[in-house]
Amino acid sequence: MKLIIKNANILGAEGELELKTIVVGDGVIESISNPGVNDALEGADTKVIDAGGKLVAPGFIDMHVHLREPGFEYKETIETGARSAAKGGFTTIACMPNTRPVTDNPDTVKLVLDRAKEADLVNVLPYAAITKSELGRELTDFVALKESGAIGFTDDGVGVQSAQMMKDAMKWAAELGMPVIAHCEDNTLVEGAPVAEGEFAKKHGLKGIPNESEAIHVGRDILLAEATGVHYHVCHVSTEQSIRLIRQAKEIGIKVTSEVCPHHLILSEEDIPGLDANWKMNPPLRSRRDVEACIQAVEDGTIDIIVTDHAPHSEEEKAKGMQLAPFGIVGFETAFPLLYTKFVATGKWTLAKLIQRMTSDPARVFGLKAGKLEPGAPADLTIVDLEAERAVDPSTFASKGRNTPFTDWKLQGWPVATIVSGKVVWSE
Numbered sequence: 436m437k438l439i440i441k442n443a444n445i446l447g448a449e450g451e452l453e454l455k456t457i458v459v460g461d462g463v464i465e466s467i468s469n470p471g472v473n474d475a476l477e478g479a480d481t482k483v484i485d486a487g488g489k490l491v492a493p494g495f496i497d498m499h500v501h502l503r504e505p506g507f508e509y510k511e512t513i514e515t516g517a518r519s520a521a522k523g524g525f526t527t528i529a530c531m532p533n534t535r536p537v538t539d540n541p542d543t544v545k546l547v548l549d550r551a552k553e554a555d556l557v558n559v560l561p562y563a564a565i566t567k568s569e570l571g572r573e574l575t576d577f578v579a580l581k582e583s584g585a586i587g588f589t590d591d592g593v594g595v596q597s598a599q600m601m602k603d604a605m606k607w608a609a610e611l612g613m614p615v616i617a618h619c620e621d622n623t624l625v626e627g628a629p630v631a632e633g634e635f636a637k638k639h640g641l642k643g644i645p646n647e648s649e650a651i652h653v654g655r656d657i658l659l660a661e662a663t664g665v666h667y668h669v670c671h672v673s674t675e676q677s678i679r680l681i682r683q684a685k686e687i688g689i690k691v692t693s694e695v696c697p698h699h700l701i702l703s704e705e706d707i708p709g710l711d712a713n714w715k716m717n718p719p720l721r722s723r724r725d726v727e728a729c730i731q732a733v734e735d736g737t738i739d740i741i742v743t744d745h746a747p748h749s750e751e752e753k754a755k756g757m758q759l760a761p762f763g764i765v766g767f768e769t770a771f772p773l774l775y776t777k778f779v780a781t782g783k784w785t786l787a788k789l790i791q792r793m794t795s796d797p798a799r800v801f802g803l804k805a806g807k808l809e810p811g812a813p814a815d816l817t818i819v820d821l822e823a824e825r826a827v828d829p830s831t832f833a834s835k836g837r838n839t840p841f842t843d844w845k846l847q848g849w850p851v852a853t854i855v856s857g858k859v860v861w862s863e
């Protein structure tokens with residue numbers, strides 16, 4: 436059966452919107468034509484969606500998410516996480532290995548892939564751990580993990596503290612042609628601190644996380660990437676200093692790429708309203724200066740992609756308060772409207788630039804066959820109502836997680852339908 440999407444506004448080569456008809460067959464885009472050209476195809480064996488002039492974009496790709504299964508199903512499952520992703524317009528997501536057991540063995544990689552297949556919603560790409568149980572003591576079996584379907588190695592949730600361990604990991608990964616994805620954090624500089632150094636920490640008598648705790652690892656790892664030739668990708672960049680180091684490394688041709696989260700582009704520590712753990716995440720909200728540096732870095736390409744770091748936790752856990760609650764906020768269902776409202780509707784970025792950082796750029800960085808609207812590409816599509824405006828209401832989330840600092844924010848540009856391999860996996 437063919438799928439025909441009529442009255443689709445798609446981004447043209449110059450970033451302008453053009454009304455087109457998209458024809459999908461066998462899960463693949465067959466053609467993109469001017470209105471009317473393919474009317475004859477409409478018939479018995481076709482399903483027609485009238486997009487009514489709404490934006491039809493390549494499905495969003497999120498290369499940093501936490502699905503919590505196996506082990507923490509009370510926070511999220513692969514199915515609820517995948518549904519939440521679909522609701523946010525994402526069609527491909529890459530999940531972190533800080534599950535229980537940690538995804539440090541082929542069986543767990545396979546379990547994640549099997550559950551994702553059963554859920555049959557979005558494409559789920561698993562990362563595997565760099566070290567066993569993410570304890571930083573012993574490397575995992577990279578060859579077996581690659582064979583089982585892992586797409587890269589990371590100990591996200593914690594930094595790899597030993598430089599020698601990181602160097603060995605990079606050597607092996609380089610040999611296998613796999614990327615190393617790093618949560619950059621020096622434990623000796625952050626012990627027990629729940630928020631960033633700054634006015635908020637001072638006012639509430641909390642220990643502060645300094646910027647160097649991130650940038651020290653970024654600098655160290657760039658040197659190790661240079662020495663080993665690995666593709667090194669920096670997780671959730673949040674400081675001016677990290678950006679300076681990445682910019683310089685790119686200039687001299689080291690294979691480094693990086694990502695940033697919507698909250699680090701929009702919120703600073705000055706915005707935290709009080710001791711509410713829905714504002715607690717790792718890395719923490721930093722200074723306004725850091726936020727501006729992150730925005731600048733997305734604009735000039737120092738930061739390649741935008742990711743959510745979707746990190747659901749239960750309400751009980753988040754109720755433990757700023758000091759004791761776990762780090763992390765949910766991200767799928769607010770990401771696009773937040774970025775559209777703050778950067779595109781205000782005229783700071785073009786729509787094409789935002790979409791690029793969420794689709795073709797992640798596909799380029801990680802070598803995925805996705806992220807583009809063209810004949811032959813998988814029919815992974817997102818339909819977005821750029822006019823729709825409404826307030827964020829966590830009680831409506833498909834995710835089990837309700838932990839967001841954006842409750843009641845009035846946002847514009849909401850996804851209305853998500854299509855994966857030509858199949859509608861979510862619609863309003």
Ligand SMILES: NC(=O)N[C@@H](CC(=O)O)C(=O)O
Binds near residue numbers: 533591764
């Ligand atoms: N980002 C977070 O604040 N938390 C993540 C871990 C991580 O991404 O480092 C989590 O797993 O909850």
Ligand SMILES: [Zn+2]
Binds near residue numbers: 718
């Ligand atoms: Zn992390």
Ligand SMILES: [Zn+2]
Binds near residue numbers: 500501531591592744
């Ligand atoms: Zn993470």
